Amino acid sequence: MACSSNTYRITIVGAGIIGLTTACTILKEYAANENLQLTILSEKFSPDTTGDISAGFWEPYGLNAVDERILRWAGYTYDIFLSEFFSTKAARAGIIKLPSYSLQGYNGQNIKDDETTKKPEFLKLVRHSHSLDQHELAMFDHLKPKSGFVMVSVAVEVRKYLPQLLRFLSEDSRVKFIKKKIHSLIELKDKADVVINCTGLASRDLVGDQTLRPARGQVLRVHAPWIKSVYTFDTEDGFGYVIPQGDTVVLGGTFQLNDWNTKPVASDTQKILRMCSKALPALEQIRHGKVQVGLRPYRDNGVRLEHEKTSIDMNVVHCYGHSGAGVTLSWGCAKDVVDIVKTLLPPKSKRQDNLLEHEKLWRLIPNFEYVVLKAKI
Template identity: 30%
Template sequence: MSAVADVIVVGGGVSGLTTALQLAERGLRVRVWSRDPAAGTTSAVAGALWWPYRIEPGALVSGWSVETLRVYEELAAAPAETGVRRVAGVHGGERLAALGPWARELDQVSEVPEGLRVTLPLIDMPVHLRWLEGRLAAAGGVVERRAVDGFGEAAAEARVVVNCTGLGARELVPDAGVRPVRGQLVVVENPGVEEWFTRADPASSATTYFFPQPGGLLLGGTAEVDDRRTEPDPGTAREIVERCARVRPEIAGARVIGHRVGLRPARDAGVRIEAEELPGGGLLVHNYGHGGAGVTVAWGCARAAARLVG
């Protein structure tokens, strides 16, 4: 028999788990319905450097991002437990004057010839997702493997439903503005790289980045809009390694230990956080459309969604 719930959160990635945690720690009885285990969600594939990347609307993103940054700075005190570390690196081609108001909240940042050198939270997502699940359980929340065909199924069991379904919102809401942005990564044995690097060309689907994670060096990447392929492309993988090796030549000889593909859940109109009534008097709260920055805004968006729950 299912547990009684005040709120059912549909979606078990970083947005769903963080939102559920906010609600559970406010004393609500929360269940999370997720089609996939956390390790099987798009969130688990993310390179997960904190940075407001490919996300709108800018006027709201700045506040959500800074709120989340402050949480990660606290969590970085226990990296083995939370998966969050503060790591230095360079954003190639960036300048402070070109960034949003959130950039004023950064410390340990300086302009160098290559771009911006800054220390930021870098999140080991498999570890962080397990930590979120554990903290949610400690607060009384329950995570269940369950797929849904409509929010009415959840509304039949709780007065409030929170939609954190990412790409699934395209069919479930339905919202035709939700679309995938395909990201491919290569994982190699780390040849001694201790700092991250990124360089994004807004006019291209190819990006260059590498993130030193405990399980290896993550190399990227791509940002291919409306591409739903979930299998790694061998040619793309070779190009990713080549681009990263132009920045750090030792990467060229690193042994490949894995490939990852994730479909970022972008939305043409940007992030949607709003509430609407369901037939029968229930409340549906939306929290989706985070694109390539779900990790970056997770806590700010979760708090905004939780306020709508009441």
């Protein structure tokens, strides 16, 4: 494909976890291309994205199906996050490795008989997992689950992670940011050789995809420093979860399809506290917390990741519809998106280096606002 003035012009629309991981992957693959012009255009940037509200827990969640494609994306992303945890990035990027207990059924209810021993396919992707035996299930006897499993997973504090990606991207002179809302991708015609659509729920209007629907999520962030593991569980009120982050614990949640309300609902907050207190009774003491609401981009047909040659001769690569699994699939989807872009705009040979894979994707940039405290002896 011919490029204007021998310049590779790539525009990413959307600056959430999908858009920014895609941008970082582009910089990796086009490291030797000084003629790259990468534009990130978005109505919202961190801390105002849907991802900033999320608990950032790695697990394929809220999808209509977990197929081989989803597993491939999730596995690649898991490996990146885990390697970042064992690197200098962990603290500033908000990456935590922790055990996760998933409990199925409540008081012998809310579960089909054929699901009692069923292990999800994604367990084969993690470093360690096993089904809970009767002795382990007895720890949760107050819930009386019928089955469960534990795995080693990762929680990414997105409100810390996205700013670090942005800092890395902003250090590259080939990258520019535009804060703007567009109403049609046609507005970018002749302004980019390839447009990458990472707009999440906004794609419903932007490209007319009516299979996209909001899945409203309300969560409560509380101070509960004694909680060091993830817990997901069934209760008589529905499905709940408890997910620790750096200085807060996220209690959830709701998954309300076709609900566009972005304001907190008091009855939802009460329900969340009631469910989470069933699992961890000490949470009954919680009286205060920060209530947040986000709209997940649920798509009836699953994630859309494909190239489209539009009727007006635009090259668009779509990547949206991740529902509650945007963090979980992020780096894997970014890799596939950029593989498509490379067929349209072949990059120069990559510079050789001995960096670890996660360091090739992005690196910490010094932030002099951080204050180093020296211990008094």
